[in-house]
Amino acid sequence: MKKVISGLLVLLLFNSCTKEVKIEIPGYAEKIVIDGRIETNFPPVVLLSRTNDIYSPTNLEAYLNGFISGAVLSVSDGTTIFPLIEICTDALPAGTENFAAQFFGIPVEEIANYHLCAYTSFDPEILGQVGKTYTLNVKYDGKTYTSQTTIVPPINSLNTFWKPAKNQTEYGYSWATISDNANQFDGYLWEIRYIHETSYSKPFSPFFDDQFIDGLTFDFAYENPMSFQDASLPDEFKGFYKLGDTLVVKLSKMDEAVYQFMEKKYTQLFSAGNPFATPTNIPSNINGGALGIWAGYSPRFDTLICEL
Amino acid sequence: MLKIFFYLTLIILSFKAIAQEKHTLSGYLTDGRNGEAMIGARIFVPSLSQGTLTNTYGFYSITVPSGIYKIEFRVTGLETEIKEIDLSRDVVLNVELGTNMQEIEEVLVNAKKGENINSTKIGQIELEIDQIKTLPAFMGEVDIIKTIQLLPGVSSVSEGGQGFYVRGGGPDQNLVLLDEGVVYNAAHLFGFFSVFNVDAVKSVNLIKGGMPANFGGRMSSVLEVNMNEGNNKRFSYKGGIGAISSRLTIEGPLKKDKGSFIISARRTYIDLIMKAAIPDTSPFYGSSYFFYDLNVKLNYKLTDKDRIYLSGYYGKDMFVFDNKEDNFKVEMPWGNGIAALRWNHLFSNKLFMNVTTTFSDYMFSFGSKQDEFRFALKSGVRDIGSKVDFTYYANTKNRLKWGADYIYHTFTPTSVSAETNEVVFDTGKAQKLYSHESALYILDEFDLNEKIRFNFGLRYSMYHQVGPFTRYQKGGVGVADTSFTYSKGDLIKFYNGLEPRISGRWLLPDKSSIKAGYSYNYQYVHLTSLSAVSLPTDIWYPTTDLAKPQQGWQASIGYFRNFLKDRIETSVEVYYKGMKNLIEYKEGALPGDDINDNTDNLLVFGKGWSYGLELFVKRSYGKLTGWVGYTWSKTERIFPDLNNGKVFPAKYDRRHDLSVVANYKLNDRWTFGACFIFATGNTLTLPSSWYVQEQNLLFNYGERNSTRMAPYHRLDISATLYDKAYKLKTDLLTGEEIQVKKRFRSNWAFSIYNVYNRANPFFLYVDNDGDFLNGDFKITVKQVTLFPIIPSVTWNFEY
Incomplete structure (x- = not known):
């Protein structure tokens, strides 16, 4: 559908022109943004930031100043409350640099140059466990924000394979076979990395649910998101995995509220500026008026060797 | 109500025997050049200062005291015909106008001269x-x-x-x-x-x-559009060749003066232009767009009292997007099919009946294929209906109309299928919704005295939603969904309501009048749109057990005055309109969310209102014709589930709207036209802030429709060059050169759209580019303009 909309836009904009305008957009009110996650066997990590007026400065300094430190956070697993501590990129505990670099989107070699703070806990008792519901509590500037997320059971099995694309012999997509559970909501997140890398990448539309596949066993394919960052790769091979590549596929499940946030988020990412789309605010699962998400993920992994 | 309706018909049929002291002149008015019925022609009795207008079928009936009268038959653009008629008995007179007319500007009339002052019609x-x-x-x-x-x-x-x-x-x-x-x-x-x-x-x-x-x-x-009936005098054709489409119309008698036909077709060549523009080596080769439409109409006079009309329209658009590089292809056809069979019958010279059976079908479909994955979506609405209308021309001071109509609706909001070679995806059953919509009405237009005329009407509408139907109830996060299925014919929901309609005119001195009107309406169909602009993908959805009928009332009052012997018509109208049960999609609703669900589960309901003032100045005839229209208005909505329950402007709320339209006939060969438009910019919803989540830039939208685009204004001009109407021919008897009217006529129509190339906003969007860490990140608001200055030329012909 997105390609069709693109086609429509091509037709519609055949004779159109675009120019920058300065127009009043009323209604800005600063809000807190909570970006938190907890994953099976990982501790909770939470970033706090602020929204910015649409016309506010967009330089690096503004971006960095948008993060909030000094808040009081805790996570409860239903029985115990674990306070979160604030750790900053210029004083990271040894061994956490890669994780922090991935989390903030900053090259690992530069991470120490920035003072970006996140909230986490090193208590081994708070590592994510399947079946548990985690409650996040954030206190900042006299206000309290709360949210809950559940680490749902992971998918029963994940079988990945590779096959050449049409008219190709050495290049193809990653495929997987999964069996969806019948009569329940299931939401999925597809991530992948080369086996020698540490961080996962997401394809263009990494989230899907079982609206059309409830209870079915089926195959599906994803493109190679890393290939688009490879400037040395000719355009005609972008999107493909090459025969011989070895990868790690991570297919996570999440609860429905998290999926709804992510679905709307990717819809907005794809449709921003599209006149055929309705303006979509992303539904948060956080109480108290903050934006963002408190997300629990339940992954299953599989190694994919691109071979026939 | 039904009983009243039938009793009324019987009573009216018996009137003829009672009312013998007056006599009736009735008949049909047709254009003598082609036999077309004259709609809205005026039949006027100067000695009584009374008159009537022909209806949609050219029928008129006027009842006056017994006597001999000079009767004027006036049709806009033709010479008035005056006949002396002895009305000591009822007379049936079918009149053909314009048979031997010379088109001399000075004698041409405006049949509706003063009608804007006299009639009760407001708005x-x-x-x-x-x-x-x-x-x-x-x-x-x-x-x-x-x-x-x-x-x-x-x-x-x-x-x-x-x-x-x-x-x-x-x-x-x-x-x-x-x-x-x-x-x-x-x-x-x-x-x-x-x-x-x-x-x-x-x-x-x-x-x-x-x-x-x-x-x-x-x-x-x-918006009532009536098709031509076709020339019942001789075969003729007309058409035009334009920049993106051509059209051809053929008409002629089925039997001279008894029946005729017209066939009119039109097609674009955009697909041919695209085919030439896209090289066959391009992955997009094969992408195209075209539309065509066909109008057909037949009419036949069965007897002096019975006429039948068969009208048909079929039109289709086809958009194809082909990207061979991605092995991706989309076909998107949509279109309407409409048919109407009408039968006119005269029970008497005062009682006119029209029975209509209609069929209307609108279909939109979308099919895509990528590699082994196929997806198809269909949406549409099909109506089969019938109506009967009676008009009783009691006398020049009283006209009674009543009737009934019925429509059987079949709505297909969304029907989806998806499959690969191995798996057929579960997209649920095709959703179809069925309903019966019916109404009875009666209206009476009568003169209370010489100055005051009323039009009282009452409509009683009913709506039955019937099965088969499956009602889904979404359980929400973590709660299982449930559904309930109704069988074929099961009554799911019944709605009904009375719709009073009242308008009146108070004639004032100096060619002026005051008119006022009030109407209450029920609407049982809704158009749902997820996009900010209108698209064929917008879905028609019926009233259901969840989506109640829209209801609205409107009150308006206006002052009408003519100047310069009715050459200049002016009016000032103010109105207030209230609406409830309006629909919108829930915030965040997405295409496809109604698969395995009911569309109305995605809707929210609210109220709206609009008020405004309209000024209108029109010059209807003369060398310079046209109008100036100005509207000041305000339109707002309130939905408990949108915009935090706060009032917001409708997306088409416009404070000012000005149109100036002018036509100037320089001579028999050149006519010039121009129109200028100024309108307050449309409202839209833009993000008021941004934030970052997992390194993605996300937007948070402010209040609904709180941003207003720049004003819209544009000037278009045109010039039409007609060929010479006459050619010189040597008279074989006298040897003199005489002027003979040409049968083949043509003209060149030149237009320039957006003369001063105004970059009017079509939509705005917030764009972002660059990277924070690189320091080149930027958020900007961009305006897209669709049409720059566009000249065009069309050659039209007629034989």
């Missing part, structure tokens, strides 16, 4: 087709709906769009009728062109307020 405007043809045309396509959009109280949905808003109502609140068949989508080319081929159209009437009781089912307006 009604009739357009002259000949005038529309000489107005500037976008890409050379003469367009009825774009002309409608130039009238006060009417605004377009967007640049070039066919959707129109009337006095703050949505585009679904306009009842668009083609020969009484409902047109659900009046647009070609994603809304840039109208489905109405102007060569096939005879008359256009817009009712934007004071809707008479014989119309219903929509809250805001009625």
Whole structure:
């Protein structure tokens, strides 16, 4: 559908022109943004930031100043409350640099140059466990924000394979076979990395649910998101995995509220500026008026060797 | 109500025996040149200062005291015909006008001269087709709906769009009728062109307020388009060759003076242009777009009292997007099919009956294929209906009308299928919704005295939603969904309501009058749109157990005054319109969310209101004709589930809307036209802030429709060059050169759209580019403009 909309836009904009305008957009009110996650066997990590007026400065300094430190956070697993501590990129505990670099989107070699703070806990008792519901509590500037997320059971099995694309012999997509559970909501997140890398990448539309596949066993394919960052790769091979590549596929499940946030988020990412789309605010699962998400993920992994 | 309806018919049928002291002149008025019925022609008795107008079928009936009268038959653009008639008994007189006329400007009349003052019609405007043809045309396509959009109280949905808003109502609140068949989508080319081929159209009437009781089912307006009937004197043809499309019309007698036919066809060549523009080596080769439409009409006079009319329209758009590089192909056809069979019968010279059976089908479908994955979506609405209307011309001071109508609706909001070679995806059952919509009405137009005339009407509408139907109930996060299925014919929900319609006129001195009107309407269909602009993907959805019928009321009052012997017509109208049970999609609803669900589960309901003032100055005849229309208005909505329950402006809320339209006939060969439009910019919802989540830039939108685009203004001009009407021929008897009227006529129509190349906003969006860490990140608001200055030329011909 997105390609069709693109086609429509091509037709519609055949004779159109675009120019920058300065127009009043009323209604800005600063809000807190909570970006938190907890994953099976990982501790909770939470970033706090602020929204910015649409016309506010967009330089690096503004971006960095948008993060909030000094808040009081805790996570409860239903029985115990674990306070979160604030750790900053210029004083990271040894061994956490890669994780922090991935989390903030900053090259690992530069991470120490920035003072970006996140909230986490090193208590081994708070590592994510399947079946548990985690409650996040954030206190900042006299206000309290709360949210809950559940680490749902992971998918029963994940079988990945590779096959050449049409008219190709050495290049193809990653495929997987999964069996969806019948009569329940299931939401999925597809991530992948080369086996020698540490961080996962997401394809263009990494989230899907079982609206059309409830209870079915089926195959599906994803493109190679890393290939688009490879400037040395000719355009005609972008999107493909090459025969011989070895990868790690991570297919996570999440609860429905998290999926709804992510679905709307990717819809907005794809449709921003599209006149055929309705303006979509992303539904948060956080109480108290903050934006963002408190997300629990339940992954299953599989190694994919691109071979026939 | 049903009993009253039948008793009334019987009583009226027996009137003839009672009322013997007066006599009736009745008959049909036709154009002597081609046999077309004259709609809205005036039959006037000067000695009594009384008159009547012909109806849609050219029928008239006037009852006066016994005597000998001079009767005037007036038709706009033709010479008035005066006949002396002895009305010591009832007389049936069919009149053909314009048979031997010389088109001399000074003797041509305006049949509706003073009618704007005299009638009880408030908020009604009739357009002259000949005038529309000489107005500037976008890409050379003469367009009825774009002309409608130039009238006060009417605004377009967007640049070039066919959707129109009337006095703050949505585009679904306009009842668009083609020969009484409902047109659900009046647009070609994603809304840039109208489905109405102007060569096939005879008359256009817009009712934007004071809707008479014989119309219903929509809250805001009625756009009544009547097709030509065809020349019953001789075979003729006409057509035009334009920049993006051509058209051809053939008409002629089925049997001279008894029946005729007309066939009119139109097709674009955009697909041929695209084929030439896209090289066959391009992955997009094969992508194309075209539309065509076909109008057919037959009519036959069975007896002096019985006539039948069969009208048909079929139009289709086809968009194909082919990307061989991605092995991706989309086909998107959509279109309307409309048929209407009508039977006129005269029970007496005072009682006219019309029975209509209509069929209307609107279909939109979308099919895509990528590698082994296939996806198809269908949506549409199909109506089968019938109506009967009686008109009783009691006397010149009283006209009674009553009738009934019925429509069986079949709605297919969304039907989806998806499959790969191995797996058929579960997209649920095709959703179809069935309903019966019916109504009874009665209206009486009568003179209380010489100055005051009323039009009282009452409509009683009913709506039955029936099975088969599956009601889904979403359980919400973590709660299982449930469903309940109704069997075929099961009554799911019944709605009904009384719709009073009242209008009145108070005649004042100095060619002026005050008119006021009130109407209450129920609307049982809704148009749901997920996009900010109107598209064929918008879904028609019926009233259901969840989605209640829209209801609206409108009150208006106006002062009408003519100047310079009725050459200049002016009016000032103010109105207030209240609406409830309006629908919108829930915030965040997405296409496809209604798969395995009911569309109305995605809807939210609210209220709206609109008020405004309209000024209109019109010059209907003379060398310079045209109008100036200005509207000041305010349109707002409130939905408990949108915008935090706060009032917000409708997306088509426009404070100011000005149109200036002018036609100047320089001489027999040159006619010039111009139109200028100024309108307050449309509202839209833009993000008021941004934030970052997992390194993605996300937007948070501010209040709904709180941003307003820059004002819209544009000037279009046109020039039409006609060939010489006469050719010189040597008289074989006298040897002298004489002028002979040419049978083949042609003209060149030149237009320039957007003369001063104004970059009008079509939509705005927030764009972001660059990277924070690189320091080149930037957020900007961008405006997209669709059409720059566009010249066009069309060659039209007629034989």
